[in-house]
Amino acid sequence: MTQQHLPVDVSSLKFDAAGLIPAVVQDATTKQVLMLAYMNHQALTQTIASAIATFWSRSRNEIWVKGATSGHYLTVESISFDCDQDALLLTVTPKGPACHTGSNSCFEVDNVKH
Amino acid sequence: MTQQHLPVDVSSLKFDAAGLIPAVVQDATTKQVLMLAYMNHQALTQTIASAIATFWSRSRNEIWVKGATSGHYLTVESISFDCDQDALLLTVTPKGPACHTGSNSCFEVDNVKH
Numbered sequence: 001m002t003q004q005h006l007p008v009d010v011s012s013l014k015f016d017a018a019g020l021i022p023a024v025v026q027d028a029t030t031k032q033v034l035m036l037a038y039m040n041h042q043a044l045t046q047t048i049a050s051a052i053a054t055f056w057s058r059s060r061n062e063i064w065v066k067g068a069t070s071g072h073y074l075t076v077e078s079i080s081f082d083c084d085q086d087a088l089l090l091t092v093t094p095k096g097p098a099c100h101t102g103s104n105s106c107f108e109v110d111n112v113k114h
Numbered sequence: 115m116t117q118q119h120l121p122v123d124v125s126s127l128k129f130d131a132a133g134l135i136p137a138v139v140q141d142a143t144t145k146q147v148l149m150l151a152y153m154n155h156q157a158l159t160q161t162i163a164s165a166i167a168t169f170w171s172r173s174r175n176e177i178w179v180k181g182a183t184s185g186h187y188l189t190v191e192s193i194s195f196d197c198d199q200d201a202l203l204l205t206v207t208p209k210g211p212a213c214h215t216g217s218n219s220c221f222e223v224d225n226v227k228h
Contacts, residue, residue, distance in 0.1 A: 022136055022150060024138050024147055024150055026147055030145075031144075031145030031146070032145070033138055033140055033147065033203050035196065035201075036136060036138055036150075036196065036201040080221045081221070082149065082150065082220040082221050083213055083214065083215055083217075083220045084220070087149075087150040087220075087221075089147050089221040099197055100197065101197055103197075106196040106197045106198070106201075107138075107194045107195070107196050107201075107203040
């Protein structure tokens, strides 16, 4: 990992009290929203350096390379942040279903309909 | 607001320690991700009842009907939650730019490129 992979703007991002920032993950091709996960500074810098979506697992309290177990890595096409600098949007190309249930998206089922 | 507007599943959602759940907001037509905001139980039930996206403003500590000031309301087409029941996805039809900057999306600028 070299400095050239780390845009200066990363330092201006607002991580929360737990050191996390939420990341919306969207399929770069279909535009489907796949999941919402959290990154700490290390996960974000690792994601930028590797172009493989890497998060902080709040349940396991560890760095979580998405797909490390399933092989369903998410190749990151772009990362942007919002006007408040406290949320990220990743567009990705998934190597398989993003959800552990086998669905393309963790939001697959339209559970609450108006 | 009557009970018929409140799906049973709402009670199974996991709100965080602050009583909030993050909501990804996506344009129902263009599929563009517009913003990430937070709801408490009241904001969610109000959203379901009114079909107008309503959040909890963490900065102002109050219920925030998106568009109440600008007129750029977000009409909610669907609400779904993820496999962990701790995140929401709203698809909406916006009545104007979703971002206070005048951009369609709060993620408009691709700030961090791999």
